[in-house]
Amino acid sequence: MLEKIEGIILKTIDYGETNKIITIFSKNIGKFTAMARGAKKPRSRMAAVTQPFIAGQFFVYINPGLSTIRQGEILESFRPLREDIEKTAYTAYLIELSEKLLDDKTPEPYLYDQLYRTMEWIAEHDEYGIPILMYELKIFQKGGFAPTLSHCSNCGNKEGPYAFSIGEGGLLCRRCLSLDDQAVQLTEIQVKLLQMFQAVGIEQVGEISVKLENRQLFRRLLDAYYDRFGGYFLKSRRFLNQLDQFKG
Secondary structure (H helix, E strand, C coil), X not given: CEEEEEEXXXXXXXXXXXXXXXXXXXXXCEEEEEEECCXXXXXXXXXHHCCCCCEEEEEEECCCCCEEEEEEEXXXXXXXXXXXXXXXXXXXXXXXXXXXXXXECCCCHHHHHHXXXXXXXXXXXXXXXXXXXXXXXXXXXXXXXXXXXXCCCCCCCCCCCEEEECCCCEEEEHHHHHHCCXXXXXXXXXXXXXXXXXXXXXXXXXXXXXXXXXXXXXXXXXXXXXXXXXXXXXXXHHHHHHHHHHHC
């Protein structure tokens, strides 16, 4: 059946001399893979619409296995994401993370909306660390390994103060702190920020103002947390690490 589908290009693989196999995160059917015939030809109308980061509308023959894209048009090119190496790198990270953690043909309209809005934010702003972190926490939930932020991960205590434990998978209360001598103490404000970032959508927070030291702390914690529980090697993260070393 030929369907009209809105989606974001997550991945492209060359297939033969003229074709591409495209992975799309769609709004209505979730992640799926399709053949785009002739998309490698420079003058093909499919060449532009099958580039990574593109949000488009596609006419697709949906099949149980590999589907087929008949045609498509660009809804949003996200051009600024391609013109800045740092924005490109962080967007590639979110895209690769989504491609790895989303299930095939399982509708995820909320996550689709959050990814789209996060890409818009990165394109339009100079500071985008917190929106990235907000999407990470939500896609980690989809992957089944999100940190426990609403209560102590060991005893369930809902009263702070708390520390963040990589090994224990989230917050530890004062009584359980002995379980991890490497846990990082958090202030009440830091805990509330993390809880908010996990629970609410980017459209609910308006302008985001977080102190630099908090942004840096959250980034270190989330990176270490993914290293422990993520399970997938991400080429984009390796490039981000190299980029950070170069900037440093």
